[in-house]
Amino acid sequence: MIRESRFYRIVRYVILVLASLFVIIPLVPLVFMAFKTGREYTETSVLAPPANWMNFYNFSYAIRVGELGKALFHTVIILGISLAVQILFTCMVSYVLHRFDFRGKKVVKTLFTLTMFIPAVTTQTVVFRMMYAAGLVNSMWSVVILYSGVGIIGIYIMLNLLDSISKELDEAALIDGAGYFYIFWKIVFPLLKPACTTLLILNGIGLYNDFYIPNLYLNKEVQTFTVALYKFFGSMSTPFEIVAAAILIGIVPIGIVFLCLQKYIYYSLAGAVKS
Amino acid sequence: MKNKSRTKLIVCFLALPLVHLLIFSYVPILANVGLSFTNWKGVGTPKWVGGRNYQKLLTDPQYIAMFKNCLWYFAVAVPQLLLAFVLAVVVNGKFRGLSIFKGILIIPYLLNGVIVSTIFIIFFNNSGTLNAILQFLGLGNFTQQWLQNLKLVNPSIASISIWRYYGMNFIMFFGALQTIPTELYEAAAVDGCTKLQEIRYISIPFIKKVLFINILLSVSGSIQVFEIPYIMMNGGNGTLTPVIQIQQSMRDNRVGFAAALAVMVFFIVLLAIGVQKLFIKEDNE
Numbered sequence: 001m002i003r004e005s006r007f008y009r010i011v012r013y014v015i016l017v018l019a020s021l022f023v024i025i026p027l028v029p030l031v032f033m034a035f036k037t038g039r040e041y042t043e044t045s046v047l048a049p050p051a052n053w054m055n056f057y058n059f060s061y062a063i064r065v066g067e068l069g070k071a072l073f074h075t076v077i078i079l080g081i082s083l084a085v086q087i088l089f090t091c092m093v094s095y096v097l098h099r100f101d102f103r104g105k106k107v108v109k110t111l112f113t114l115t116m117f118i119p120a121v122t123t124q125t126v127v128f129r130m131m132y133a134a135g136l137v138n139s140m141w142s143v144v145i146l147y148s149g150v151g152i153i154g155i156y157i158m159l160n161l162l163d164s165i166s167k168e169l170d171e172a173a174l175i176d177g178a179g180y181f182y183i184f185w186k187i188v189f190p191l192l193k194p195a196c197t198t199l200l201i202l203n204g205i206g207l208y209n210d211f212y213i214p215n216l217y218l219n220k221e222v223q224t225f226t227v228a229l230y231k232f233f234g235s236m237s238t239p240f241e242i243v244a245a246a247i248l249i250g251i252v253p254i255g256i257v258f259l260c261l262q263k264y265i266y267y268s269l270a271g272a273v274k275s
Numbered sequence: 276m277k278n279k280s281r282t283k284l285i286v287c288f289l290a291l292p293l294v295h296l297l298i299f300s301y302v303p304i305l306a307n308v309g310l311s312f313t314n315w316k317g318v319g320t321p322k323w324v325g326g327r328n329y330q331k332l333l334t335d336p337q338y339i340a341m342f343k344n345c346l347w348y349f350a351v352a353v354p355q356l357l358l359a360f361v362l363a364v365v366v367n368g369k370f371r372g373l374s375i376f377k378g379i380l381i382i383p384y385l386l387n388g389v390i391v392s393t394i395f396i397i398f399f400n401n402s403g404t405l406n407a408i409l410q411f412l413g414l415g416n417f418t419q420q421w422l423q424n425l426k427l428v429n430p431s432i433a434s435i436s437i438w439r440y441y442g443m444n445f446i447m448f449f450g451a452l453q454t455i456p457t458e459l460y461e462a463a464a465v466d467g468c469t470k471l472q473e474i475r476y477i478s479i480p481f482i483k484k485v486l487f488i489n490i491l492l493s494v495s496g497s498i499q500v501f502e503i504p505y506i507m508m509n510g511g512n513g514t515l516t517p518v519i520q521i522q523q524s525m526r527d528n529r530v531g532f533a534a535a536l537a538v539m540v541f542f543i544v545l546l547a548i549g550v551q552k553l554f555i556k557e558d559n560e
Contacts, residue, residue, distance in 0.1 A: 004368070004470075005470070008470050009370070011365075012365040012368075012370065013372075015361060015362070015365050016362075016365060016366070016372075016376045016380075019358070019362055019376075019380060020376060020379045020380070022438070023379055023380060023382055023383060023438070024379065025404065025408075026394050026395065026397075026398045026404060026438065027382075027394060028404075029397050029398075029403075029404045030393065030394050030397055033397065045402070045407050046397060046400075046402065046403055046404050046407050047404065047407045047408070047411065089291065089292045089295075092288035092289075092292070093288065093289060093292050095288065096284070096285050096288045096289055100281065100284075100285055102282075102285055108289060108293065111293070111296055111297075111301070112296065115296060115300045117544060117545065117548055118300050118304060118541065119495065119498075119499050119540060119541060119544055121499060121501065121518050121521060121537070121540070122303075122304070122307065122521075122537035122538070122540050122541045123299060123300060123303035123304060123307070123537075124303075124521075124525070124537075125303070125307055125310070125521065125525060125530060125533045125534050125537050126302070126303035126306045126307055126310070126534070127299055127303050128525060129317065129530065130298070145295075146299065148295065149292070149295045149296065149299060149300075150292040150295070150296070179280055180280055180281055180283075180284040181280075181284060181287075184284070184288075205385060208387070209385075209386070209387035209388070210387075211387060211388045211389060211502050211506075212501060212502070216522070226387050226388075226389055227389075229389045229390070229393075230389045230506060233389060233392070233393055233506070234506075240397075243393060244393070244397075247389070247390050247393045247394075250387075250389070250390055251386065251390060254385045254386065258378075258381075258385055262374070262377075262378060
């Protein structure tokens, strides 16, 4: 290990503490606000802590009126189905691209790569019309379908892992008389688990936080958590301390996932960069 | 027999994902190009209007302003990338408190647009966090109506991007730095390199490619800005961006116009990619 100079070590801590303050300071008033009463909110400074940290009125009000429980339930369903389909599809496409040579393989690969450069929003002008014609607007299936596409980053992560899975395994099974479907399902797919976890984290965070698509396609009956928060935020009649409480509730699921998976998140993201 | 089942597998595994890709990515792009020359209202037969939509976008000051707004978001990419790079460099090592700092630094990256918008409404409000801090520091003269002042609103909102997105750049830089073999650093240490020299001659050349990718992401990101100005300001008070305009035109059933704007956004992103490819090629030669 290389020795670092004392000066550098001090500079490092100064930089990190300043950066942490930069991250945390905007968050502090939000936390304070969520525990304040309406009167306190109008009368005290945003930097003043609440008088009573046990004031949970704003939270219960937000959950009740904002129907956050319902929204969370829909989010779980939408994300569950989309992520399962998306990840399975990614495994299938990657397996085919990695293990077989066939006519048009290059074209297929290029088609998947080029989508990286198509901004999703620019396709929505037409896609929205198609969904509308199919009667899927205001139904969660529109969102599920849109979320189920295979992304090139996922393919790269999978291809990387497939490189390290020996082809001899497949060939041995083939000689033993196993079919290709059986090989994929029983031998290759289980070995792709680490890459699946990576994708689950990366795309799980991405989809949970997505605002554009659910805001465009869903109405009040079925909406994701993010859009529910927005509806809350957008209605002028909601007092701001309630909004703050709702937002804090919105951070909780991310916080839990984050605390459990912190190690994997860095690993996944850094791994995705490498591929 | 084997060949047949092989073909069957390839077709089965690729069919659905490819159909999805064509329907939701390629067909819309092509259809957009066609629709952008019409005044289609979402129903009935599209009527050909030639380049009128594009002409409007390129000459009407209202729409030109919208592209100018994007420049603010691109400008903040400079401090954003710098911050991300410095943090990636200092975090790349082993020291006490590393995981705590890593945990804190990644927080903004995990928060969605609605949460970030709320946080920064509180931050920029007249009696909000920023003004309160300025008062507290005795800098009361510098307090501003950050979101009402037409000159300040765009830079204020754009600067939120630094807070929100530096984490993504940071992680990418960090990932790239991790691929540098430690022997290089050791050799540098033996030669008596200072930390700054080490950064200049080892770290920067190694992450050049990632840096380019990040710049590219910033360009394509700033032309596609949507969430923060939409949620915070509803695109009002001079904060309109192309994507907000696409959304509003779609709602008003001006599909032809929205398509023209979408095509323009697409081409700007393609242009950025082209320029980046050019740079990387030169670099390799």
